[in-house]
Amino acid sequence: MSHDQGREKLIRMANQIATFFMSQPETDRAKGVATHINKFWEPRMRRHLFECLDEGADGLMPLVVEASTLIHRPSSQAKPGTSNGIAKPL
Amino acid sequence: MSLIHEIDYGTPASRSERQVTLTIDGRAVTVPEGTSIMRASMEAGIQIPKLCATDMVDAFGSCRLCLVEVEGRNGTPSSCTTPVSPNMVVHTQTGRLKDIRRGVMELYISDHPLDCLTCAANGDCELQDMAGAVGLRDVRYGYQGENHVRARNDDAINPKWMPKDESNPYFTYDPSKCIVCSRCVRACEEVQGTFALTIEGRGFESRVSPGAHEHFLDSECVSCGACVQACPTATLTEKSVIAIGQPEHSAVTTCAYCGVGCSFKAEMRGEELVRMVPWKDGQANRGHSCVKGRFAYGYASHRDRILNPMIRENISDPWREVTWEEAFSHIATEFRRIQYQYGRDAIGGITSSRCTNEETFLVQKLVRAGFGNNNVDTCARVCHSPTGYGLGQAFGTSAGTQNFDSIEQSDVVIVIGANPTDGHPVFGSRLKKRLRQGAKLIVIDPRRIDLVRTPHVEAAYHLPLKPGTNVAVMTALAHVIVTEGLAAEAFIRERCDWSEFEDWAAFVSDKAHSPEVTESFTGVPADLLRGAARLFASGGNGAIYYGLGVTEHSQGSTTVMAIANLAMATGNIGRPGVGVNPLRGQNNVQGSCDMGSFPHELPGYRHISDDATRDTFEKLWGVTLNNEPGLRIPNMLDAAVEGTFKGIYIQGEDILQSDPDTRHVSAGLEAMECVVVHDLFLNETANYAHVFLPGSTFLEKDGTFTNAERRINRVRRVMTPKNGLADWEVTQKLAQAMGLNWNYAHPSEIMDEIAATTPSFGMVSYDYLDKMGSVQWPCNEAHPKGSPIMHVDGFVRGKGKFIRTEYVATDERTGPRFPLLLTTGRILSQYNVGAQTRRTENVIWHAEDRLEIHPHDAEQRGIKDGDWIKLASRSGDTTLRAQITDRVSPGVVYTTFHHPDTQANVITTDFSDWATNCPEYKVTAVQVSPSNGPTQWQEDYNDLSNRSRRIAGKIQAAE
Numbered sequence A: 001m002s003h004d005q006g007r008e009k010l011i012r013m014a015n016q017i018a019t020f021f022m023s024q025p026e027t028d029r030a031k032g033v034a035t036h037i038n039k040f041w042e043p044r045m046r047r048h049l050f051e052c053l054d055e056g057a058d059g060l061m062p063l064v065v066e067a068s069t070l071i072h073r074p075s076s077q078a079k080p081g082t083s084n085g086i087a088k089p090l
Numbered sequence B: 001m002s003l004i005h006e007i008d009y010g011t012p013a014s015r016s017e018r019q020v021t022l023t024i025d026g027r028a029v030t031v032p033e034g035t036s037i038m039r040a041s042m043e044a045g046i047q048i049p050k051l052c053a054t055d056m057v058d059a060f061g062s063c064r065l066c067l068v069e070v071e072g073r074n075g076t077p078s079s080c081t082t083p084v085s086p087n088m089v090v091h092t093q094t095g096r097l098k099d100i101r102r103g104v105m106e107l108y109i110s111d112h113p114l115d116c117l118t119c120a121a122n123g124d125c126e127l128q129d130m131a132g133a134v135g136l137r138d139v140r141y142g143y144q145g146e147n148h149v150r151a152r153n154d155d156a157i158n159p160k161w162m163p164k165d166e167s168n169p170y171f172t173y174d175p176s177k178c179i180v181c182s183r184c185v186r187a188c189e190e191v192q193g194t195f196a197l198t199i200e201g202r203g204f205e206s207r208v209s210p211g212a213h214e215h216f217l218d219s220e221c222v223s224c225g226a227c228v229q230a231c232p233t234a235t236l237t238e239k240s241v242i243a244i245g246q247p248e249h250s251a252v253t254t255c256a257y258c259g260v261g262c263s264f265k266a267e268m269r270g271e272e273l274v275r276m277v278p279w280k281d282g283q284a285n286r287g288h289s290c291v292k293g294r295f296a297y298g299y300a301s302h303r304d305r306i307l308n309p310m311i312r313e314n315i316s317d318p319w320r321e322v323t324w325e326e327a328f329s330h331i332a333t334e335f336r337r338i339q340y341q342y343g344r345d346a347i348g349g350i351t352s353s354r355c356t357n358e359e360t361f362l363v364q365k366l367v368r369a370g371f372g373n374n375n376v377d378t379c380a381r382v383c384h385s386p387t388g389y390g391l392g393q394a395f396g397t398s399a400g401t402q403n404f405d406s407i408e409q410s411d412v413v414i415v416i417g418a419n420p421t422d423g424h425p426v427f428g429s430r431l432k433k434r435l436r437q438g439a440k441l442i443v444i445d446p447r448r449i450d451l452v453r454t455p456h457v458e459a460a461y462h463l464p465l466k467p468g469t470n471v472a473v474m475t476a477l478a479h480v481i482v483t484e485g486l487a488a489e490a491f492i493r494e495r496c497d498w499s500e501f502e503d504w505a506a507f508v509s510d511k512a513h514s515p516e517v518t519e520s521f522t523g524v525p526a527d528l529l530r531g532a533a534r535l536f537a538s539g540g541n542g543a544i545y546y547g548l549g550v551t552e553h554s555q556g557s558t559t560v561m562a563i564a565n566l567a568m569a570t571g572n573i574g575r576p577g578v579g580v581n582p583l584r585g586q587n588n589v590q591g592s593c594d595m596g597s598f599p600h601e602l603p604g605y606r607h608i609s610d611d612a613t614r615d616t617f618e619k620l621w622g623v624t625l626n627n628e629p630g631l632r633i634p635n636m637l638d639a640a641v642e643g644t645f646k647g648i649y650i651q652g653e654d655i656l657q658s659d660p661d662t663r664h665v666s667a668g669l670e671a672m673e674c675v676v677v678h679d680l681f682l683n684e685t686a687n688y689a690h691v692f693l694p695g696s697t698f699l700e701k702d703g704t705f706t707n708a709e710r711r712i713n714r715v716r717r718v719m720t721p722k723n724g725l726a727d728w729e730v731t732q733k734l735a736q737a738m739g740l741n742w743n744y745a746h747p748s749e750i751m752d753e754i755a756a757t758t759p760s761f762g763m764v765s766y767d768y769l770d771k772m773g774s775v776q777w778p779c780n781e782a783h784p785k786g787s788p789i790m791h792v793d794g795f796v797r798g799k800g801k802f803i804r805t806e807y808v809a810t811d812e813r814t815g816p817r818f819p820l821l822l823t824t825g826r827i828l829s830q831y832n833v834g835a836q837t838r839r840t841e842n843v844i845w846h847a848e849d850r851l852e853i854h855p856h857d858a859e860q861r862g863i864k865d866g867d868w869i870k871l872a873s874r875s876g877d878t879t880l881r882a883q884i885t886d887r888v889s890p891g892v893v894y895t896t897f898h899h900p901d902t903q904a905n906v907i908t909t910d911f912s913d914w915a916t917n918c919p920e921y922k923v924t925a926v927q928v929s930p931s932n933g934p935t936q937w938q939e940d941y942n943d944l945s946n947r948s949r950r951i952a953g954k955i956q957a958a959e
């Protein structure tokens, strides 16, 4: 899967979540999307989502954009070799 | 250890609450009303001779051996068919009774081959026992008369003699030994519900016959073995007993196939398994089983089993056998190297729904505490993750609400997206039994599954919906119930959030959700749907059972919520006979979810971001846990292709075969640098592995499985692991190699850790399980005996939550290129990806996967029954043979996925459930066309498989 396909899939997943919450009562919508993504999306996926959002949110449903203020932005990219002591080569 | 002998009370227990006291042989006995004299005697410790009675089935009263005398009554009534009455005085042994019994036995024995010494039932034959019990000393009639015993009488052919039927791979039928007690016939009818056997002919002529004088294999028989178990003689006998002899000790254990979780006695001779016999006290199966659990254990000693660890640098190299130490240190070095090079999150693990709770717990612990991330997932992802999410939202806990016994009190049963007679056979039999007693059935399924019409069972409604329209149909059912005023208002007001209900009721009442409108895209006629809704809402106790046909959709989670809505709206939660019941696929799907296999939650369904929960584990494990959710299986593969995920430890799963979009899975695995597969066989995933760790079977280890009704059942080791180590030991040694200080001496210590950290398991321990037999979680201070039924006094989350369920058509739509919808399923004799069952005699029933196609669609394409066809979707194509049937509607095709050659998942796409990424297996747009052989992909793949099964220094093992 190329980078583009990966991104396409991520956008589809975000939109699927938004589609479900679109049918819910108004007050639950953005919160619902954000809570769901915070609960189930690994930081790498959220980081990619923010890349899409930062680059203009092409293809993302407006509800995802609306929810994005409530989605936790993952801390800076985890760098190889720097993780908290656990990843020493044996 | 000795052989567990279960008492046969002769007739089934009575359920009556009224007690009756009588006197039997001078002893006062008190039993429930409706109990037979035979059973009452047995309870008092007096065994009345019997042949045709056994407590598996209702009494029939044909052998006349169990006669008794009752004071004040004439004659000698048979004790198996005579119920007790107050103050009755019974004598079981008098001169008259002794004479009659001897006479009866004399007749039986005069037409029986007297080869007791060489008979397979020697030592376990009720005819022998009874001859002894009645004191039979000679047979006055001689053995020369009319008989069924000898092929020839003097020089003439004996027309009454019939040869042995050895067609079934697991048991034989030797008519010469039959005493025509009809126990087998009744077992097949009453216990299994298949009605495969009849008694053919009358009087002395009569003989047992499968179907219309067919061989067992050609008849309707599904090989459950109930008849074999019921037979008092060697007439129906396990071939394994014939080959080995009688067992000498046994242990109670749990079937490792499906989520019913049947209890068995593993009957042994030394370390050799002689046979599996369902345990009467097993609370899930109540003494019944299916062909897989009883017979299909041969894979445990199959020659394909790999017994030594193996390593290879590249997946194109042959395997090299190594020592365990070498394998562990290789993995530890590789995993640490990868983490150093690509980051802590670059590795992960997959837990198995086939392994024990203890083993699953250890794998997730290894990932969280040893790898330092939460990249752990389980194959439950691809089956029941929407159940977890949907029920969690609605009720506050993500498990089924009932025990299996509950079905005995149901009045209307909805079966949606499940095929219990094939997928969950013992539950299927229990359901059919209830239906024969008069309960009504509603089947919601694109395919006419067997339950729709089978002997003595007929569904009141079959709603043959188009694949992918579950939500629309469930919401339309709710529409009818709400708009026709059938909702259970009192229940809802008391138990649920009323304003959420009002919001939901307004939503479903919208005309857009009426059956008349939805008919156009669901294909379900409006009047049928209305009828089904009315029946469910007003027919008494309503229970819903569902399977993967609900969850494996892009709206899987939404359908689960719709099911929960329907149960709450009709007040069908919180008591026996009702409820929402997911039928789990593999034996320990429930357990693997409970044990924290998902990347976002710790054991007991507690979110990883919850500080208090993390704190519990951090203190005990002495590590800091990552508070961010980890990757799910599909995300791991995406990340691998992207280059940020490089190593994986897969215990007991074959993701290449079980996960959708095979090409994507193989691309992901191929991109990794260290794939570790821990399994019994070189499975399909192992084609891409760098390290193979041999696994152990359920017969070789101690542990627990948790079945679909949340029942924690013990698994007991009855033989030494052929590979040297039980799976939990393998994980422990791997953890030690990675520097973790683990020292579990026995799986019971792992369970103690689970109980100490997971509130719903608070009181569970091996000692407690030994005492209770089994318990259903939650089992803690608040529920010391476990919890057969959930949400009894209110929902776990407080108020039940109604959630709007809008139907969204899947993106997977048919069009001119792919005009048909493919849906998938499973059959009785095979299990999941078939790695075990394909290595047993079960292949006789299902040698290959077939594509079911409607005659109309087949004709249009010029396809005849048995033709090779090409099945293509936008993901890929494969070939298999067609089976033409009107079980599927026009426009729908169906196949199973038990054989790797078929590669059905080359066809399925990477669409998935919106909430959980559970793949959308149940709908794929496809085209079918004639073909003359395997596709290029199949050939390439076969080639790869063959190459990757090479082991240096060994002749290649063919499958």
Ligand code: SF4
Binding pocket: B184, B187, B188, B192, B194, B195, B196, B197, B210, B220, B221, B222, B223, B224, B225, B226, B227, B228
């Ligand atoms: S094995 Fe089961 S299905 Fe077959 S005849 Fe016996 S009881 Fe019936």
Ligand code: SF4
Binding pocket: B177, B178, B179, B180, B181, B182, B183, B184, B185, B208, B227, B230, B231, B232, B233, B235, B236
């Ligand atoms: S086969 Fe066995 S159970 Fe069936 S009638 Fe004959 S003796 Fe009885």
Ligand code: SF4
Binding pocket: B255, B256, B257, B258, B259, B260, B261, B262, B285, B289, B290, B291, B292, B293, B294, B424, B425, B426, B427
């Ligand atoms: S496969 Fe399922 S139904 Fe069959 S014996 Fe095993 S647990 Fe029971």
Ligand code: FES
Binding pocket: B049, B050, B051, B052, B053, B060, B061, B062, B063, B064, B065, B066, B067, B078, B079, B080, B081
């Ligand atoms: S056991 Fe009662 S008649 Fe056979």
